[in-house]
Amino acid sequence: MKLVISETVNDIPVVTEKETTLVISDFDTSGGAVPLSTITAKGGLIVGTGAGAVAQLPVGTNGQVPVAATGETTGIKWQTLSTLTKEWGGTISNPQAIYAQRPQMFVAKTIAAVTISSILVDCNDPTPTAEIAGDLKFADDMSDGVFANATVIATCDTTNGTKLITSGFNDATIPAGKYVYFLFDSSPHADVKDILLQVLYTFD
Amino acid sequence: MSTRAPIYDPEPFMQGDTWTLTVDVQDNNGAAKDLTGYTAKYEVRERPGSPSLLTLTSTPAAGITITAATGRVALAITSTQSAALNFKKAKCHLKLSSSATPPVVQTLFHGEQEIYSRIAQ
Numbered sequence: 390m391k392l393v394i395s396e397t398v399n400d401i402p403v404v405t406e407k408e409t410t411l412v413i414s415d416f417d418t419s420g421g422a423v424p425l426s427t428i429t430a431k432g433g434l435i436v437g438t439g440a441g442a443v444a445q446l447p448v449g450t451n452g453q454v455p456v457a458a459t460g461e462t463t464g465i466k467w468q469t470l471s472t473l474t475k476e477w478g479g480t481i482s483n484p485q486a487i488y489a490q491r492p493q494m495f496v497a498k499t500i501a502a503v504t505i506s507s508i509l510v511d512c513n514d515p516t517p518t519a520e521i522a523g524d525l526k527f528a529d530d531m532s533d534g535v536f537a538n539a540t541v542i543a544t545c546d547t548t549n550g551t552k553l554i555t556s557g558f559n560d561a562t563i564p565a566g567k568y569v570y571f572l573f574d575s576s577p578h579a580d581v582k583d584i585l586l587q588v589l590y591t592f593d
Numbered sequence: 594m595s596t597r598a599p600i601y602d603p604e605p606f607m608q609g610d611t612w613t614l615t616v617d618v619q620d621n622n623g624a625a626k627d628l629t630g631y632t633a634k635y636e637v638r639e640r641p642g643s644p645s646l647l648t649l650t651s652t653p654a655a656g657i658t659i660t661a662a663t664g665r666v667a668l669a670i671t672s673t674q675s676a677a678l679n680f681k682k683a684k685c686h687l688k689l690s691s692s693a694t695p696p697v698v699q700t701l702f703h704g705e706q707e708i709y710s711r712i713a714q
Contacts, residue, residue, distance in 0.1 A: 390618065390620055390621065390626065391618075391619050391620075391621060392599070392616050392617070392618060392619075392701055392702065393616070393617040393619060394601060394614065394615065394616050394617075394702075395614070395615045396603060396604045396612070396613065396614045396615070397611075397612070397613045398604055398606040398607075398610050398611070398612050399606075399610050399611055400611065409601065411599040411601060411702065412599065413598060413599055413701070416697075416699045424693050
């Protein structure tokens, strides 16, 4: 390692300037490295607490995952996976044609027990006459004419083309392995061209 | 890591002059060493332990600027500052300190700083 030293005295024509190269023994230039002592226990994570600043995020409990959390000093916190809200949903286009095939529309199959926290049904036409009527349900199967042990999660009849349900479910808890589907009570109004169906849930 | 540091005597200058000293820390191939996390301090004392005659630091910013990516440590004294220097020759020492706990301290050089007493005020 070496030092290249240059000096100036006054920045006028009589300036005295010189440059010198000195040999110096190697030294550690990793002064900005994160010291190993930041981690004090198994599973801890090094996280940024600000520009050029780090801290340890101690390990959470089994099954937890790190999630962004602006209110935390570390900007991240551990959270149990089951408490994270997840979503099923999508857009149903030309629902009359779908209804003509069969009135049930498949939404999802549960891989584990879940609890529904919100259902939103939103039609493209908000006029009072352009409504749909139906239920979100779950059953043991999706076979035509069977739908064993069908259970109503919530009635989803729209008003002015929309329905938001966040409480008062008929049965919000769905066991694992069930088929979740939307059952039209009748053919959707002809003015309804698209329906947004959004179901929020958490794992139990 | 060695703490051996070379002796270097900065260029003498006159009270009231501006003075700059730039140190580029490089590897043996001339590539800049990254000084991220380092702070620098330059002190002049008549002898070890005596009162400081001149202190420059990078943090807080007082006469030293570190450009970490280029390995550059730049010292600067203004005309006003140098006019107030009231010694002829004293010991000087430039060191770097890392941000680790405890910090890694590295002397870049030590030597003698000489100031010419000005005649014209």
